[in-house]
Amino acid sequence: MAQAATRTARDRAVHRYGPRLAHSAQAGDRAGGIPGWLDERRRSGTFEVRRIPFGEMVKWRIDPDTGNLVHDSGRFFSIEGLTVRADSGTTWSQPIINQPETGVLGILVKEIDGVLRFLMQAKMEPGNIGLFQLGPTVQATRSNYTGVHRGRPTPYIEYFVGERRGEVLTDVLQSEQGDSFLRKRNRNMVVEITEDIEVRDDYRWLTLGEIHQLLAVDNLVNMDARTVLSSLPFPPGDEDAAPHSDTEILSWLTGIKTRHEREVVTSPLARIEDWRRTPAEIARSDGRHLRVLAVSVQAGNREVTNWTQPLLAAQRQGIAAFIVRRTAGEPQVLVQGLTQPGTFDVAEMAPTVQCVTDGWHDLPEKPPYLDYVLAVPDDRVHYSALLSEEGGRFYRRDNRYLVVEADETLGGDPPDAYRWLGFSQLKRFTGYSNHVDVEARTLIACLQSLWGKEPLWARG
């Protein structure tokens, strides 16, 4: 009885939804039609994205005092300078997206024919590779869904905020890229409804199994969908293959945070060092990190919309990889405690290897485990795909996401910035804000898509 009560409070979502989500993960055979559907949405209208000089942006301007890129409304987001002064004395400056608003990334689920299904959206974003990717039901900034942009109302938003009608499976603020955003979080939600709703043209009900199949396709499931999926109370089961207790992991992360004390201040974009500005681009002289550019967008089918906006582009393709190892039940995951300039709470748990923007060729030392991950033989690569980062802020930025299995050469304790976590344990930390970074959450979604598949994951 006491045990049952404990479960009620702590894990009700897992115990109530775990088995139903597992059922959905094993159902559905219509994933094959989704790439064609996205193509059809693409062909159904006029969609054009064109790079333009900053000076041709409309409703956006370069602030004459600071050089920052700002929206005329004073809302939405801005691109400013950021300076990080580490305790060690080193200083780093870069452009950063300042978007204090918290948006909603939400997926509606509903049981149809005995199976939980997810209402997914064919979502166009100007920076997307392929323009249309599969997104969550709702993907909206606060300015969007409260109507600051005077755009059309956000479909289905009423099931997430305000008069919410569904049961909440998860609802937590989650961070986005710490190399590009200043302390940005979005509200990640999954809500179950029981009533019948109209399914609009750009939306489809998919089972979790179908979404999992689509996660194996390059540049198809967008970042917003992936981060929401990572928060699902899934997979079911209590097994916990964690070599360290939660207290030990929290202590380890606390130690990393206190060793990385630093001062993070926004500064005028015009005055950051080592970055040069041309009429159409702001970039580092040495070609590292990101660059800022502007695009003009034409989009629509019946009604055509035009807008311009700045975007961030990566200079090189990045990589994000989890090294995992098998146990009798769930896999264990080698996690890195990583500090990035825009991280909300100093450090978060990150993939074993994450060199998303800087590449590594000109770094004094290669990131640990990078060589290992790149040299893993095919039979130990359990997941590999190119996945795009958010196309509303990034211009064709994709990363190679990998899940690779450790072999016997990877023995011994990892370096101090790394720890082995049980997968359920990592999921528990994902349930709280500011603990797991967005690249790791993408990999969690990818790992979940392998659930039930031998040899990595003994069925729970």
Place this chain on the structure above:
Amino acid sequence: MAQAATRTARDRAVHRYGPRLAHSAQAGDRAGGIPGWLDERRRSGTFEVRRIPFGEMVKWRIDPDTGNLVHDSGRFFSIEGLTVRADSGTTWSQPIINQPETGVLGILVKEIDGVLRFLMQAKMEPGNIGLFQLGPTVQATRSNYTGVHRGRPTPYIEYFVGERRGEVLTDVLQSEQGDSFLRKRNRNMVVEITEDIEVRDDYRWLTLGEIHQLLAVDNLVNMDARTVLSSLPFPPGDEDAAPHSDTEILSWLTGIKTRHEREVVTSPLARIEDWRRTPAEIARSDGRHLRVLAVSVQAGNREVTNWTQPLLAAQRQGIAAFIVRRTAGEPQVLVQGLTQPGTFDVAEMAPTVQCVTDGWHDLPEKPPYLDYVLAVPDDRVHYSALLSEEGGRFYRRDNRYLVVEADETLGGDPPDAYRWLGFSQLKRFTGYSNHVDVEARTLIACLQSLWGKEPLWARG
């Protein structure tokens, strides 16, 4: 087996230490000697705290450009202006302590004669009521323990950072007063050692039971000790009387955070509105909130140390109260989701009533539950004491801390900013940073001190 493994990862500290801490909570009869010991420490040397004009501070100065109070080292802390612009359009400005450093608040525990004992310190702070209060083993800013102030080394710090020798019971960054500090956190740690150590003059081993008795005494156990005690994996047991699941509580807190979007920026202290400056004080014209002042301190027994520093003083005594209700096991606690200007992550769980500095006489509406709490008959007041806030930053600031039991008139669902939590559930959230505020954590320590006492708490 699966269940045992889960416990290993999630709750090992509770399962391993819960029974031992319970044993310690029932042991010890030397609490009575502690007030006399603090008196004796006080009499053993010269201790004088005197208010001075800002202009007489040494190593501190008023920055001529900003009016901020800053230390010559550029470290330690500063007092600056803070402006909060809420989404609703309202603006609030006030002085704020900016202390980006993360200090250590740590208690060493050791089993002596079969009972876990806590190494507590007779700690002098200039703002303390009574100058000496009972503090944790270590209470040190990073500047202190890394030697920036060129002071003496911090005793026992080596058991907490660097070559840590103990087993960690808890280690997490915890927030401090959101009305006075800008996003400040300290590292709260409890570490068990097994080796023999020298007990210095200002330190004593106390059982948890003795500390619990001392928590009933006005202004004796300091804030730093209370917040560390609140993180203990105690009381033991799994019972969980929570009416809402953790997912529901997180969703509720996430909702409060997104409804309180705001912009928080530091600004020159000289230019904040509605605050007037005299040579010895910065205060609001209407007498509300806090005031800034400066003190000169002489302290020491063998060696005498002199220093000056600014402190914050409250204009009125505050109150922090939990309304609780009985269940078959642990109590339930009525928690408020509260936003304060300096809160690290927008909102935290706070006491049912917390009007620490503003009083309430001139507010348009009384805070909810304030009348209720003040009118509760004595037989429903389970805890009541005046407790001091941190004497290194606050000048004689104490608050009335109350735990009162609800009666049948308090039926129905609470307003949206309030939720009933099970005590174990509230403790779980305390295990993660940025979820529970420091006033609520003091009340958690007070509630823990009632553990095992009928009628509120059926023995677990």
